[in-house]
Amino acid sequence: MESSLLLQCFYAFAATVAFGVVFNIRGQALVIAGIGGALGWFLYMGLQGFFINDIPQYFIATLAVSLYAEIMARRFKAPATIYLAAALIPLVPGGGIYYTMEHFINGRVDDAINTGLHTLGIAGALAMGIIIVSSSIRIWLNIRKEIKKRRKKDSVH
Template structure:
């Protein structure tokens, strides 16, 4: 196993955990929230290594957060937002947002606009990933409800 990969995974776990502590997530949800964050980042890295591109990776990463966050919320009997918000931290386009501000401050509006478009595309990709996860969850529950009523 590559040491750089292991450092990234541990860093994502710690960052997710620290942000969860910062926003007062209950202690019994911390570990599972960190694991949801790591799983979503692994999906993001896998997508990027196979297909390239940060937008698709963020869609699938957010989809993973949506699905695993729902499973974690049901398992711990807690609100889903307790798991989704901290797990989103590794996918947030903070570096690109910093570059936007830097290039605006230095007067390089062309590069600022390029990075602003990246931030907008990543934010949209995250929203689409959460939307698709919610759609998949609702569809799953609807189909299982139909099957239960059909069998009964």
């Protein structure tokens, strides 16, 4: 199990790096994004069996990847999107989209609806994870900035 998980994380890293090349990410940022992709996949797989379905796994993995991207963005003075866009690639529900369309084409409407709703749930979990982390970071930075302003104002008087 452990070697299989490590191998999957390596594949997630490689897939993230490959998409990073397509997104024109270069140098150190490419490796950092790759680590983010591996981190997200590690958490996703590590949480298997803890929930009734996999949507919370996607959500938690996305929270971690988004937080990682925000931290790396501040550490290396770059936009978080550089790291986030590529690092989320292993979590994107491409298979669900494909199978939804396949079910529709083959006339299995019930299967298509079930698969489509599950895929939509995964996409929603990804979006919510990104929004929560991004908004929380922005709020935290604004509060910190306001506190610094007040301290500076109080020290002048």
